[in-house]
Amino acid sequence: MANVNKNTYAVEMLGITKRFGNICANKNVNLRIKKGEIHALLGENGAGKSTIMSILFGLYSPDEGKIKINGKEVEIKDPNDANKLKIGMVHQHFKLVECYTLLENIILGKETPSVHFLQDAMEKDDREINRLNILSGYINIQKRMEQFTKLIHDSKTEVDIRYNLINTMHLTPEQADFVLAMPIGDLKSSTISNNFDKEIDRLRVKVQAKVDKKDSRFTKLKRKILFNCAKALDWFNKLVCNVDKNKVAMEITEISRKYGLSVDLNCKVEDATVGMQQRTEILKMLYRDNDILIFDEPTAVLTPQEIEGLLNVMRNLKREGKTIIFITHKLNEIMAVADRVTVLRRGESIDTVDIKNTNVAKLSTMMVGHNVNIIHNNSKKKPGDTILKVRGLTMFDKVKQKNSITDVNFNIREGEIVTIAGIDGNGQRELIEAITGLEKTKLGSIKFKNKLLKDGDVKTRNALGMSHIPEDRHKHGLVLEYDLKQNLVLRDFKNKKFSRYGFIRKGNLIKNANELIKKHDIRSSQGDTSTARSMSGGNQQKLIIAREIERKPDLLVAVQPTRGVDIGAISNINSKLLKEKERGAAILLVSFELDEVFGLSDRILVMHDGELVGEFDPKKVTRKELGLYMSGAKRNYKFVEEAR
Amino acid sequence: MSNLKQKINRESIKRTFTGTGANKVYSSLFCIVCGLFIGFLIMVVLSPKNAPFDFTMLITGGIKFYGLNGFGNILSMFAPLLCAGVGVIFAYKTGIFNIGAAGQYTLGAFGALVFALKLNQHWTVCLLMAMLFGAVWAAIPALLKVFCKVNEVISGIMLNWIGLFFVNWSLQTYLSSIINPGDSYKTWKLYVYNASTGKYDFTKPLISKLPNMGISNLGDTFSIAFIIAILVAIFAFILMEKTTFGFQLKASGYNRHATKYAGMNAKKNCILTMIISGAIIGLGAGLFYLSGIEEWSATISSALPQVPWNGIIIAFIAQMNPIGAVFAAGLLGVLSTGATATTQSVFPKEISDLITSIIVYLSGLTAITMRFFPWIKKKLSRKKVSEAEQPLIVDANKGGK
Structure with a gap:
């Protein structure tokens, strides 16, 4: 029992x-x-x-x-x-090779051929085994490359190579011809084959070691390695084995039908929707019999x-x-x-x-651990004058070689919370960077309090009263090595209160820090002298919010202000935003959480693929409807210039 | 109330000995002791008989050999080393690796020598010119970095050689009059030259020689230089730690994105830092050549001066702290003076370079040694606690659902 x-x-x-x-x-x-x-x-x-x-x-x-x-x-x-x-895992951030098709992503990295593949192969002849091996995850790629390199070196004439390719490498005559059609100089030059050999060797080790490590520091390296690996495999693929993917594709299609995971296997990752990428990750797990x-x-x-x-x-x-x-x-x-x-x-x-x-x-x-009260925007305050005007804003992404946002027009008035809703990566980040002056724009204008803002001029924005709660608090919001009191004056250190004749007034800094620690309940191990790095994420966020709100801004740009913060703190932060609204500040909020979008906004703008596609009153729209706009299925946004 | 005060006092004292700052000092000391020990071992291998005596000679800076003159020598070696170290640290705090220190030093030396020997100016003018020349030479890679995105390491190294050859070429052509007629490749000594006898009058120093404040028993080279250098280190420390300027500089060294977010002017800060760094390094060159330890030798094949490179070494041993640099520069001053007092037939002069480079190698591992100390402490404290803790863990396992 x-x-x-x-x-x-x-x-x-x-x-x-x-x-x-x-x-x-x-x-x-x-x-x-x-x-x-x-x-x-x-x-x-x-x-x-x-x-x-x-x-x-x-x-x-x-x-x-x-x-x-x-x-x-x-x-x-x-x-x-x-x-x-x-055991299989779908990570929060997908681990897919961008330049590869979904099918190739599913196959990629499966180092051991599955059992029935081998059994199948056993029944066929040798040649088939070799091909199937490659097919089912490029198993002996290193060994084969060694063989291949040696073969190219040993062979003296084209006939030799052809003969060897067919007999030693078990290629079909057509494949051998394909190989020979490559410029013979390339094949013969030891550098290419040697380098390739080494590359594959290196990549295999690295990919195995790092492909699943979640550490963000490796992400860039990992992407590069995966990209190189994919490229190398692709090259190899074309060179020696004309892989017949149909069989695998059929198998995967069967799995996807069984579970209702519809994907277009020949679609490249960069063209696939986020949902499809996620389904690919699930298929990857299922294909491995997890x-x-x-x-x-x-x-x-x-x-x-x-x-x-x-x-x-x-x-x-x-x-x-x-x-x-x-x-x-x-x-x-x-x-x-x-x-x-x-x-x-x-x-x-x-x-x-x-x-x-x-x-x-x-x-x-x-x-x-205790009861939660959810904050709702029940304010009856009427919005005041227009404070921010964005007209025809267009930005260009140099990496992707396309516009990241296109012709964005909207207004924000005093005492109004405007939320930009949308799925992550649809241009919200770029829009915020333009408004807060972190990035350069291509076209259009941003007017704050009737003053035209220049690109990259954060100083003027500071002076005019714009605050920014950034999306990435480690990258932008904090100097992690600085302590709490220094981080609290990161923007305002030149204020008379905090410095005199170019010297920092440490006493006032400490006083300021202790006031804000009490007021905003910022917890840390050593009070005002604890470094930002030593603080928990939630308290780091509290620090940033304290700094940005205490400036009494006229426009508060808040990007996911509650990200990575526990529920108790979420309601705290949201009520602070509402208090700012009551005070008369305009708030531009970017959020991916629909609860927050509906709970806080006076007005919702939906963004899809770099464009505003809809404007809603949160009381008059359903989540389903909003979802259709967010996914781009529907669009209906007309910006009307207000009459003077 | 008094109780509370005591408590705070005790705590703050405890923190000074156990905080990260203290850990930095410990790990630096650890590296230095290890470096000296390894150096000693090497000396033993080279010559077991002479090693103990010469090693003491080395680490006492040859005081026994040179007497009080040796102390003066150490102090006048210490001043330029400290300036070079502080200059490098200053740039490093802003996230710039000023490897062009050698070039700025060369130009600083050039400025000082031209104004001292050719134009016969007062030593204050010469030092100011040394700073100016160093600053200008440092501004070039900074401008290239800011406006053309050229890496400062590459442009810095290039400018080192450009500077060196420019200076040597100048001295051999239109400035050849400041080359010592008696010694055809070195510049003058800083004393009045008597052309008829072809000798220097060592009782009459030039006005450009740094004053010795009336202390004559510490040797010819002793001068006001070490005071200036220490003042510079303190100045740099205050600038970095107490001013808004330093606040911005350090912030941009730690996190460039955050400075942009906060609206600080990163470009201006970068250029200013390099100018200050270059000026300090140039000043170091002025202090070196105007105290008369050595003359500039203007041969085409000559290598870059050694002091600025040691400045980089000092910066690393001091773990980028200008006050720490005072002690690191002292150490290097002692070692390099002491090395000249060792038995030259057995141990080469480079033994001091060898030891300092071992120390630097070890301090390159400070990240490890920094962790090493808390780790030991933790191990020690855990041993005591573990007995008390163990039953708790067992309980916890049982309590699981």
């Missing part, structure tokens, strides 16, 4: 503790996931959800505790181990319609016997799809409950 009991759990993580320096990310976390269930992992940002899943996926190793998969205790050292245990599927905040980047589709897919997967771990902080999604839910708070597992026995209110209380 005990044996059977054990086997009902697909994953058991017992007493997991993980420390990063002095910070305890996971403290004695217990997680038991039954086979074939959808198990939600609920918690605020920074509660340790991603850490515990990274441990399961082999990205981190736990300091204490043990992991059991299907009742067997295992040690997961890296993602390869996780793959062997049939049984335990981890979804890390999968709905963050999707439109309401796409979220519904994803939840259906998850139900289908469950029906086929897959075990799903669903990380999220959105309660309604959990209620819709999950069987059980484990709540994490401050790195500890609070409880695991059946969805049947709970409701949204209970879960949110469990997640936060």
Whole structure:
């Protein structure tokens, strides 16, 4: 009986503790996931959800505790181990090669040929095996390249090469001819083949080591490596093996039909929608026969319609016997799809409950630790004069060689919260950079308080009273090495209050810091002398908001002000924004969370593909309708210049 | 109340000895001790018999050998080293690696020498000209960096050689009159030259020689230079830590994007930093050549001067702190003077360079040593705690759901 009991759990993580320096990310976390269930992992940002899943996926190793998969205790050292245990993960940021088609992305990196491929191959002749090997993940690519290089070197004449290609490399005569059609000088030159050989060798090692590391520092390197690798493989592909992808494609199509994952396999990643990219990631896991599927905040980047589709897919997967771990902080999604839910708070597992026995209110209380009041914009204040005018704003993206935003027109008035809604990456960032003076524009004008703003002139904007809560607080908002009091005057250090005759008035800085610490409840280990780096994300955000709001701005540009902040702080931040509105500040808010968009705005502008496509009153529009505009299915925006 | 005061005092004292600043000092000391030890081992390998005596000679700066003159020598070596170090640190704090220090130093030396020997100006004028020449030479890579996005390391290295050859060419052509007639490739000594006897009158220094404040028993080269250098270090420290200018500079060194976001003028700051850095390095050159330790040798094949390179070394040993640089420059001053007092037939003069480079290599690992100390502390403290902690962990495991 005990044996059977054990086997009902697909994953058991017992007493997991993980420390990063002095910070305890996971403290004695217990997680038991039954086979074939959808198990939600609920918690605020920074509660340790991603850490515990990274441990399961082999990205981190736990300091204490043990992991059991299907009742067997295992040690997961890296993602390869996780793959062997049939654990797959869809990361929040997709890991796809941009210049490759979706099909190629699914095949890519599958190092070991699946069993039935080999069995198939065994029945056929040698030549077929070799081709299938390449087909199913380019298994012996290094070995083959060595062979190939040697062969090219040893051969003296074209006839020799052709003969060798057919007999040693098991190519068809047509393929051999194709190879020979390449300029013979290239093939013969040792540099190309040697370099290629080395390149492949290097890339294989690096890709294996780093492809799944989540560390953002590697992202750029990783992309480059993946890109190079893909290019190299592509080259090799064309050169020696005319891969017949149809068979794999058919197989994948079958899988996708089974689970309702519609993708266009021949579409390139850069052309595919975000939803399609996500489905590709799911297919990647399924193609590898993974049984335990981890979804890390999968709905963050999707439109309401796409979220519904994803939840259906998850139900289908469950029906086929897959075990799903669903990380999220959105309660309604959990209620819709999950069987059980484990709540994490401050790195500890609070409880695991059946969805049947709970409701949204209970879960949110469990997640936060106290009751949550959700902030709503009930203000009756009438907007005043127009304070910001954006006309015909167009920006050009040099990397993508196209306009990132095109002909954007809108106004903001005093005491009005205007929200730009839309899916991440549709030009919101560029628009904000233009308004706040961080980037150069191509066409159009921005007028703030009837003054034409110049590109890149942040100083004037400061002086005129524009504040900016940036999207990336580490990149823009803070100097991490500076301490709290210095970061609080990053914009206003030249103010008479903080400096005299070019000397910083340290006493006033400390006084200012202590005032704001009290007023905005900024917590840190050493008060005004604690470095920004040592503070938690939520408190860093509080610091920035304190700095920007205390300037009493006339226009507050807030980009995702509640990102990475726990729920208690979210309501705090939102109420501060509303207070600013009451004071008469105009607020331009960019948010990807529909709750926030509906809760705060006086007016919603929807952005799609660099253009404004709709303007709504939040009280007169449904989420579904908004979703259609966000995905670009509908558009209807006419800017009317107000009459004077 | 008094109790509270005591508490704060105790805490602040504790922090000075355990904070990150203290860790930096510990790790630097650690590197220095290790570097000296390895250097000693090398000396033992070279000559076991002479090693102990010569090593003490080396690390005492040859005081035993030179007497009080040696102390004067150390001080006058220390001044230019400190200036070069502070100059490099100043640029580094803003995120610029001023590898063009050698070029700025060369130009600074040129400025000082031309105004001292050709135009016979007062030493204050000469030092100001040294600063001006250094600043101009430093401004070039800064302007290139800001307006043409040329990497300052590349342009800096180029300008080093351009500067050197320009100076040597000048001295051999239209400025050949400041080449010492008695020593056909070196510049004059800073004393009145008696053409009829072909000798210097060592009782009559030029007005361009740095004054020795009436202290004559510390040797000929002793001068006011070390005071100027220390003042410069303090000036740099105040500028960086206490002013809005320094606030901006350091911010742009740490996070360029944040300075742009906050509306600081990054381009202006970059150029200003380099100008100040170059001026300080140029001043160092002035202090070196106007104290009369060495004369400039204007041969075409001559290498770049050694002092600015040691300045980079000092910057790293001092971990980019101008006050730390005072001590690092002192160390290098002692070592380089001491090296000349070792038994030359057994140990080459370069032994001091060897030791300093070992120290730098080790301080390149300061990131590791910085972690090493807290780690040891943690290990020690954990050993004590672990016994108390263990039952807790067992409990926690049982308590899991």
